[in-house]
Amino acid sequence: MIYTTEVPRLEEGVRSAVTLGKFDGLHRGHQKLIHRIQKKRSRNCRTVVFTFDVPPRSYMLKTPPKFLLTYEERRELSEERGIDILAECPFTEELMHMEPEDFVKEYLVERLHAAYLAVGPDFCFGHNRKGNPELLQKLGEQYGFQVEIVEKEKDGARDISSTYVREELEKGNMEKVNELLGYPYFTRGEIVHGRQLGRTIGVPTANLIPHEIKKLPPNGVYITKSFIDGKLFEGITNVGYKPTVRENFLGVETYLFCCNEDLYGQEAEVRFYKFLRPEVKFDSLEELKKQLNHDVEMARMFFEEENRQK
Ligand SMILES: Cc1cc2nc3c(=O)[nH]c(=O)nc-3n(C[C@H](O)[C@H](O)[C@H](O)COP(=O)(O)O)c2cc1C
Numbered sequence: 001m002i003y004t005t006e007v008p009r010l011e012e013g014v015r016s017a018v019t020l021g022k023f024d025g026l027h028r029g030h031q032k033l034i035h036r037i038q039k040k041r042s043r044n045c046r047t048v049v050f051t052f053d054v055p056p057r058s059y060m061l062k063t064p065p066k067f068l069l070t071y072e073e074r075r076e077l078s079e080e081r082g083i084d085i086l087a088e089c090p091f092t093e094e095l096m097h098m099e100p101e102d103f104v105k106e107y108l109v110e111r112l113h114a115a116y117l118a119v120g121p122d123f124c125f126g127h128n129r130k131g132n133p134e135l136l137q138k139l140g141e142q143y144g145f146q147v148e149i150v151e152k153e154k155d156g157a158r159d160i161s162s163t164y165v166r167e168e169l170e171k172g173n174m175e176k177v178n179e180l181l182g183y184p185y186f187t188r189g190e191i192v193h194g195r196q197l198g199r200t201i202g203v204p205t206a207n208l209i210p211h212e213i214k215k216l217p218p219n220g221v222y223i224t225k226s227f228i229d230g231k232l233f234e235g236i237t238n239v240g241y242k243p244t245v246r247e248n249f250l251g252v253e254t255y256l257f258c259c260n261e262d263l264y265g266q267e268a269e270v271r272f273y274k275f276l277r278p279e280v281k282f283d284s285l286e287e288l289k290k291q292l293n294h295d296v297e298m299a300r301m302f303f304e305e306e307n308r309q310k
């Protein structure tokens, strides 16, 4: 896959099937669009995911926004889905003020040689968001590309959207988040040393520090599976500041069942399946240990049930 922050110029004779939008999360609605462009893929037709990006550092907000996928993660997921080109076009003043017709002519026609576009019915672009799917269709007739307005993928009566996924994530409703995404929500990072108190209470843990732009579920304890070095480990994970021992950074700490390996320095992907309880400040590590035994019991029941249903 070619990844670029500029709009690429395709060679003569090569055309493209393009989808456009923000694509945070690559949820099931996004996947539907990607599937449509993939059907048009051929030796002379590249598939392009065209996203507009405001780099987090350029936000004027005190707290920079968090995303469902980091840039690296979105790149990887796009590549896994067989996309030829991921264009993350910086959302500059110039782009913001571009007339929709100019955007189509300069970017989609002259550079990408678009043959086919797939967008949702609410896709807007250009100055004052004047560009919409109907305008794209009109311009398509003029410039010779086809536009498909793809019906929204729904969850019951509600359209699936990044906003919807974020709302459910903020509630810790991981079952719903995973259903909307079509894959389990995850965070990644390198496994680092904690204070190594966990092993003193019989619970050795893998600590990772998530990427600063990654949106996490609320602080608390979750049933998880961790993907490390090609293997998947069942476990339970605490997201938070460990109030009992008072940590000063937000961590993701996992007790992996059935893992005695030394994992320091390895990359882990922690996948969240179910919220168990909020993070609690205990009076002693002994009390914490009792609670952890109970958490482990709940998680084992969850995994047993999951295995029974397989
Ligand atoms: C599944 C799990 C749940 C936890 N729940 C809590 C909690 O509710 N409150 C808390 O203060 N710390 C919690 N912790 C963090 C422990 O305080 C921490 O694992 C222990 O102090 C060891 O930390 P260390 O690895 O930095 O030595 C939890 C850790 C795990 C793995």
Ligand SMILES: Nc1ncnc2c1ncn2[C@@H]1O[C@H](COP(=O)(O)OP(=O)(O)OP(=O)(O)O)[C@@H](O)[C@H]1O
Pocket (backbone or CB within 6 Å): 020, 021, 022, 023, 024, 028, 029, 030, 032, 033, 118, 119, 120, 121, 122, 123, 150, 151, 152, 153, 154, 159, 160, 161, 162, 163, 164
């Ligand atoms: N549920 C869906 N089904 C089909 N297409 C969708 C769906 N949701 C979004 N799209 C389309 O996918 C493209 C990218 O969408 P985008 O990420 O900008 O929107 P979104 O997921 O609704 O995010 P937000 O909630 O932040 O508005 C757009 O063309 C949009 O119309």
